[in-house]
Amino acid sequence: SNGDETTAAAGDGKYTIGFVNGNNTEFHTCLQGAIEKKAEELGVELYTANSTQDAGKELSNIEDMISRGVDAVIVQTVNVDAVEADIAKAKAANVPIYLTSVLLDDMDDVLGASVVPLADVGKMDAQLVEKDAAGKQVEVGVVAGAPGAASDVLVGGFTDNLPGTAKVVANQPGMFSPAKAQEVAENMIQAHPGLDYVFVANEEMAFGALNAFKAAKSSVKIVTNNGTERGVEAVKNGTFLGTVSNPAQTTGANALESAVKLLDKDKSVEKITRTPLTLVTKDTADQAPAYCAE
Amino acid sequence: MSLKTTAPEAEGTTGREPSGRRERASGGLLATVYRIPHLGLTLVLLLVVLFTATQTDAFLTEGNLINVLRQVSITAVIAAALTLVMVAGGMDFSMGSSAYIIAAFAAQLIDSGTSVTVTILASIGLAMGIGLVNGLVVTYTKVAPFVVTLATATILDGFQLVVLDGKTVSSGDALAGLGAGYFLGLPNLTCTALVVLAVTALIMKYTTYGRDLFAIGGNEHVARLSGIGVNRNKLLLYAGAGALSGLAGVMLLSRLVSSSPSPGGGLMLQLGAVAAVVIGGTSLEGGRGTVVGTILGVILLGVVANALNLLQISSFYQPVSVGTVLVIAAVANQLQKSRHQTH
Amino acid sequence: MSLKTTAPEAEGTTGREPSGRRERASGGLLATVYRIPHLGLTLVLLLVVLFTATQTDAFLTEGNLINVLRQVSITAVIAAALTLVMVAGGMDFSMGSSAYIIAAFAAQLIDSGTSVTVTILASIGLAMGIGLVNGLVVTYTKVAPFVVTLATATILDGFQLVVLDGKTVSSGDALAGLGAGYFLGLPNLTCTALVVLAVTALIMKYTTYGRDLFAIGGNEHVARLSGIGVNRNKLLLYAGAGALSGLAGVMLLSRLVSSSPSPGGGLMLQLGAVAAVVIGGTSLEGGRGTVVGTILGVILLGVVANALNLLQISSFYQPVSVGTVLVIAAVANQLQKSRHQTH
Amino acid sequence: MITPAVVRVRGVTKSFGGAAALKDVGLELHPGEIHALMGMNGAGKSTLVNVLAGVHQPDQGTVEIDGHAHGSLTMRQARRLGISFVPQRRELVMGLSVAENILLGVLPVKGGRVSWSTVKAEARKALDALGIDLDVEQSAGALTVAEQTMVEVAREVRRGGRVLILDEPTACLGAHASQQVKALVRRLRDEGIAIVYISHYIDEVLEVADHVTVMRDGQVVHTAPAADLDGPGLVKHMVGRDVVSKRPTRPAPQDEVGLKVRGLSRGRYIRDFGVEVRKGEVVGVLGAAGDAQSYLFDLLSGRAQADTGELLVDGRPVRLGKVRHSLRSGLRCVTGDRRNLGIIPGLSVDENLMLATDRFAGRRLHRDAEQSRRAAPRRDTYGVVTLSRNPAISTLSGGNQQKVLLAKWLETAPSVVFLEDPTNGVDVAAMADIHTIIDDLAGRGVAVLLASSSAEEVMRLADRAVVVRSGRVVAEHDITRITRDELVATALGGNNS
Ligand SMILES: Nc1ncnc2c1ncn2[C@@H]1O[C@H](COP(=O)(O)OP(=O)(O)OP(=O)(O)O)[C@@H](O)[C@H]1O
Ligand SMILES: Nc1ncnc2c1ncn2[C@@H]1O[C@H](COP(=O)(O)OP(=O)(O)OP(=O)(O)O)[C@@H](O)[C@H]1O
Numbered sequence A: 001s002n003g004d005e006t007t008a009a010a011g012d013g014k015y016t017i018g019f020v021n022g023n024n025t026e027f028h029t030c031l032q033g034a035i036e037k038k039a040e041e042l043g044v045e046l047y048t049a050n051s052t053q054d055a056g057k058e059l060s061n062i063e064d065m066i067s068r069g070v071d072a073v074i075v076q077t078v079n080v081d082a083v084e085a086d087i088a089k090a091k092a093a094n095v096p097i098y099l100t101s102v103l104l105d106d107m108d109d110v111l112g113a114s115v116v117p118l119a120d121v122g123k124m125d126a127q128l129v130e131k132d133a134a135g136k137q138v139e140v141g142v143v144a145g146a147p148g149a150a151s152d153v154l155v156g157g158f159t160d161n162l163p164g165t166a167k168v169v170a171n172q173p174g175m176f177s178p179a180k181a182q183e184v185a186e187n188m189i190q191a192h193p194g195l196d197y198v199f200v201a202n203e204e205m206a207f208g209a210l211n212a213f214k215a216a217k218s219s220v221k222i223v224t225n226n227g228t229e230r231g232v233e234a235v236k237n238g239t240f241l242g243t244v245s246n247p248a249q250t251t252g253a254n255a256l257e258s259a260v261k262l263l264d265k266d267k268s269v270e271k272i273t274r275t276p277l278t279l280v281t282k283d284t285a286d287q288a289p290a291y292c293a294e
Numbered sequence B, C: 001m002s003l004k005t006t007a008p009e010a011e012g013t014t015g016r017e018p019s020g021r022r023e024r025a026s027g028g029l030l031a032t033v034y035r036i037p038h039l040g041l042t043l044v045l046l047l048v049v050l051f052t053a054t055q056t057d058a059f060l061t062e063g064n065l066i067n068v069l070r071q072v073s074i075t076a077v078i079a080a081a082l083t084l085v086m087v088a089g090g091m092d093f094s095m096g097s098s099a100y101i102i103a104a105f106a107a108q109l110i111d112s113g114t115s116v117t118v119t120i121l122a123s124i125g126l127a128m129g130i131g132l133v134n135g136l137v138v139t140y141t142k143v144a145p146f147v148v149t150l151a152t153a154t155i156l157d158g159f160q161l162v163v164l165d166g167k168t169v170s171s172g173d174a175l176a177g178l179g180a181g182y183f184l185g186l187p188n189l190t191c192t193a194l195v196v197l198a199v200t201a202l203i204m205k206y207t208t209y210g211r212d213l214f215a216i217g218g219n220e221h222v223a224r225l226s227g228i229g230v231n232r233n234k235l236l237l238y239a240g241a242g243a244l245s246g247l248a249g250v251m252l253l254s255r256l257v258s259s260s261p262s263p264g265g266g267l268m269l270q271l272g273a274v275a276a277v278v279i280g281g282t283s284l285e286g287g288r289g290t291v292v293g294t295i296l297g298v299i300l301l302g303v304v305a306n307a308l309n310l311l312q313i314s315s316f317y318q319p320v321s322v323g324t325v326l327v328i329a330a331v332a333n334q335l336q337k338s339r340h341q342t343h
Numbered sequence D: 001m002i003t004p005a006v007v008r009v010r011g012v013t014k015s016f017g018g019a020a021a022l023k024d025v026g027l028e029l030h031p032g033e034i035h036a037l038m039g040m041n042g043a044g045k046s047t048l049v050n051v052l053a054g055v056h057q058p059d060q061g062t063v064e065i066d067g068h069a070h071g072s073l074t075m076r077q078a079r080r081l082g083i084s085f086v087p088q089r090r091e092l093v094m095g096l097s098v099a100e101n102i103l104l105g106v107l108p109v110k111g112g113r114v115s116w117s118t119v120k121a122e123a124r125k126a127l128d129a130l131g132i133d134l135d136v137e138q139s140a141g142a143l144t145v146a147e148q149t150m151v152e153v154a155r156e157v158r159r160g161g162r163v164l165i166l167d168e169p170t171a172c173l174g175a176h177a178s179q180q181v182k183a184l185v186r187r188l189r190d191e192g193i194a195i196v197y198i199s200h201y202i203d204e205v206l207e208v209a210d211h212v213t214v215m216r217d218g219q220v221v222h223t224a225p226a227a228d229l230d231g232p233g234l235v236k237h238m239v240g241r242d243v244v245s246k247r248p249t250r251p252a253p254q255d256e257v258g259l260k261v262r263g264l265s266r267g268r269y270i271r272d273f274g275v276e277v278r279k280g281e282v283v284g285v286l287g288a289a290g291d292a293q294s295y296l297f298d299l300l301s302g303r304a305q306a307d308t309g310e311l312l313v314d315g316r317p318v319r320l321g322k323v324r325h326s327l328r329s330g331l332r333c334v335t336g337d338r339r340n341l342g343i344i345p346g347l348s349v350d351e352n353l354m355l356a357t358d359r360f361a362g363r364r365l366h367r368d369a370e371q372s373r374r375a376a377p378r379r380d381t382y383g384v385v386t387l388s389r390n391p392a393i394s395t396l397s398g399g400n401q402q403k404v405l406l407a408k409w410l411e412t413a414p415s416v417v418f419l420e421d422p423t424n425g426v427d428v429a430a431m432a433d434i435h436t437i438i439d440d441l442a443g444r445g446v447a448v449l450l451a452s453s454s455a456e457e458v459m460r461l462a463d464r465a466v467v468v469r470s471g472r473v474v475a476e477h478d479i480t481r482i483t484r485d486e487l488v489a490t491a492l493g494g495n496n497s
């Protein structure tokens, strides 16, 4: 029956789309804001739900969406590969799934995806470190996110692309929590007073780490990821060495727009949309795109 | 032994036996209504259902109700086991984490080609072993079970990452029957939960073992002095709770199809179960509890989560709503109890 | 309260403990050693310190020790308040979430140009109000405090998002004095925590209010019979715990410099405090507890977290290690307690 | 006595779950008067004094204090109005020291802080007034029930006030301690305090009381000056008939030894204790309050490990320190600490009654209705009274709880029993029945070791009595060759020993 509805809805060009968000961090809120804004723009009826970092809840949310008869569900999953069950569920009900942030090995059963190429983010930060170090032998620390693929890919992209002269001397998870990241950074600078660079998996944590380094009167240079207003500001005034901008609002807007086009079978849109990355350094900070729609 | 000497019963009749009559005499409708078990909780549940039904048509559809039932199944299994543990004056905070690590373990087994039957048996066996360790520590060191099992939960959370090596492992279609199948129109997960709940209820009401648990929770010293094998019963209890967590883990895997690192996921599952059991009227002090109350608690939490989604409450306000309903339900349950109860 | 346990405390509340009197009679060095308070916990702490010190030079440096002291300060303030609450047989699971929402609230105030003094006063005032609401519900509805405050925690988590509107708000340099300053070589945060702990200890030993809390936790009925204003004391207690959570929130903000949406953060902070208090020997049943034990518990957890970082233990094994130390500490503390039953 | 009443209870009615425990009760208390409340178990005595102390709020009626009528008192108000109360159930804060328990709620403050030296001094003074020698710094949890009682009495007496309520203060006290309580009560009376005194001991009541009120089924059935009453009359008012409890002629004890204890020691409290009880014999253990008894229970029941010693039941050695072994040997121990070691408060009366029997029988399945059917004869035999069909045992009156406890254990076909204050808190009629039951047990060849705080009970039941002091047996008497007073004297360590 859902299949019929899909085609019927497609007929008058008015879709009902569900958005299942993964959590309530700043990123997630921006993402949702962008999707909501775009939905209004395109006249799409939008239902939203939040899984608060719980894979079971995510599946429940998708079930709820299916039972209200949406035409597609956009999922910001709580766990990169945990969407498998979501997809199976949705497939059985003939409701296509569109992903944000992540890609699957097998994208056949997915309507499409709007992603941030995390490995490239790591790589760009690594290249920044390489350029800044200018061939000197340097010690590098990593404050990762929470254990799981997202953080692994991001950190992997960074560590794999560091020059041979850079040695990773510490790698600890900050659990995507500024408080934890601050604690980790405090201990890290204690254990490795000679640290030159630290890669922090997101800006919220980077600010926590910054507090720690400031307190330890250390001049460690921080490279990070997001490109939020605060982060760009920090790069501008030299607090951070650099960050990689990948605006949540772009990811979100792209997601809704291409989901609709893919439902329309519009050939002009790629199945996978990549959020453009911009390396933000002191010189380029003025041109950094806005992270979050107001 | 019939020692009807100059038995006091002979004369004391006025006060001695008409108890039943006296009781029936007073009372009336109100008293009868107050005596309905779980009245407060039921009323809160009904109110939530009615409110949601009037606000959105999507709520009272068969599909949606089945969704709710499926969604609460895993929590229900853990809550059933927890009801037993808490009735015996214990606590197990590790069941959610145990379920998560078992899901990881089972996924690895299936991924490495083990048959479904062996996987399920091994999973439940391992979980039972984990529960047994909890039981041994709780019983023989006398550390508060809350502390022991909270520590176990932390440890298991770490081992889940080890088992998965930080990656996601899929169970493919192996458990699709359990996770996606139906029996008599109900999801298999729900059927499983119903069986567990029914068995738990029967154990609590109709077996000496169940009554032993009430006795242990009521006064452990007296239980021991009365010939109840308190230590053995406790070991059995925690091992059983472990086994049911294992079952919950398999159910979890069958539902999510894959297992991924989920720090904190187990604790959240556990807190949901604890909340359900407690608003269902099971005492944190032990010696009192019912499966029916637990079922109502589980359903209430499930319905509220579902209703909040259907009503499109902002995700900021969802926790606010859940917390509020939790307090109201607990208060409603308590009010009735203190009215009805004597001290 | 509470997460009552059957095993250990039952010993304490159940009539005679023949062992208790006996130890007093027997003497000797061993008995003297056993009478050292918190011996088990101290030993575990020493072992962890020794082990870490031999493995890494970074550990026993002044800078690192000061780090540890600063890192545990916020937990210590919450744990101090929790010790009082638990001694009185209560439980407050909402203090961590309260700290987080107060941090958000204070950040908004400062961001909107409010002076630091007014911000701190308003924050603590609001937190006290939250605590008072907890107290009112706990005292007058008789719902288990664990349930009430868990619900409050959920509600507050939601409101934190509302206060921040899902964004990050910075407090700039306004609180840098508290968050980054030093006094006599110790971080101001640590000094604040020390003051709170000292006051708590004095209250517990030398004020009638503190002793009333022991009486309420030990046997609420007797406390009432003795003419102690149980309800009033409880309201004061939860309001006070709220106020201290507010202080913890301000400390948190001063440390992090900004407040961002942190779902689950409050609960984690709370669980750390609960674990510290409980391994410090404060009874979940009420009527027993010491600030010294709590301090040891807080420090142990802080040292373990620090050691795991310094030793570069894989993040998979960090929870495993924390859980293991937790169990060992609790068991060590309990063994000594059952050997030597003091109050 | 023409002094105006300090307390006037008018028309108080109180129901629990629809069943009335007090019906239109009236009572007047005058200063300088000991007012005894008497009545069978479940008559409503405790409920009435609980209303006076603000523990229960009446459904109807008022408590008038100094002419002010109170519909519902709280405990705090009652305390402020000068009502002191020692409840039937022991209520101490077990984790706190004896000293602090005595000054609970009124800790002395000096210079803004609690002065612990004053606390200890005051507590010691309060105990000295009762002639009790206790370490005030030890934790209340380490006390025996008798000691706890004395601490509670000391606490309430120290508080002073105008009304002192004592709910069965002497139920588990030995002769010496009882005498002390009675002397104290008289002294307080002379100081002008109104005292409510509940007791099941007729002699004791007639000895101390100035006025007696008898209750039955929640109503006052008789009230009169004590001088106008005699024992049999009083019993008749309470029970409605005469009760006689005389020593029957039991068959002579057999030669076989049922219980043999040798060299039993535990700490300071049991030292090289030994006793032999033949089958069919009742041996009483007498001692000052707080001595041996409770520790004996711990050791014989297997609850606690002994330092040294041997225990033989029916000639077979029993491993000490394991409840399982103690039970398997056929030894049944009935505790004197009903609240902590006797009942499971949340379980029903029938479940408590059948708890041990069902476990011994290895029952796997349980059904409420069927269990109640099996429990019915026990209720009948022991006269357990309940207001509703099968309520939680915690709602029973103290005496009724005691009957359940006895029935639970004595109906498990014991071969040896250890009884600690078996008639603690039961009424005269039930006491007579219980004595008959014990006679009957002995008659059937059961060896009975009776640790009683009441010399009368020992005289009534025992064939032999051993006297214990400081954990050691100091004397042994054939009951037929000694008088009650001689027995009490040796127990108290008087000249006769
Ligand atoms: N909290 C309660 N809930 C229900 N019933 C109660 C409660 N308290 C007392 N009762 C009932 O009220 C009746 C009177 O009890 P009460 O304790 O006043 O008797 P009592 O005269 O003190 O007897 P005893 O001599 O055995 O102590 C009893 O039948 C008892 O079961
Ligand atoms: N809860 C308590 N119950 C009984 N004794 C206590 C308790 N707490 C402390 N004490 C004891 O009281 C004694 C004295 O304590 P402390 O010095 O703190 O007060 P103090 O000097 O007696 O008071 P002050 O000098 O003002 O009269 C110590 O031996 C201590 O062990």
Ligand SMILES: [Mg+2]
Residues within 6 Å of the ligand: D045, D046, D047, D088, D167, D397, D398, D399
């Ligand atoms: Mg009574």
Ligand SMILES: [Mg+2]
Residues within 6 Å of the ligand: D117
């Ligand atoms: Mg002094």
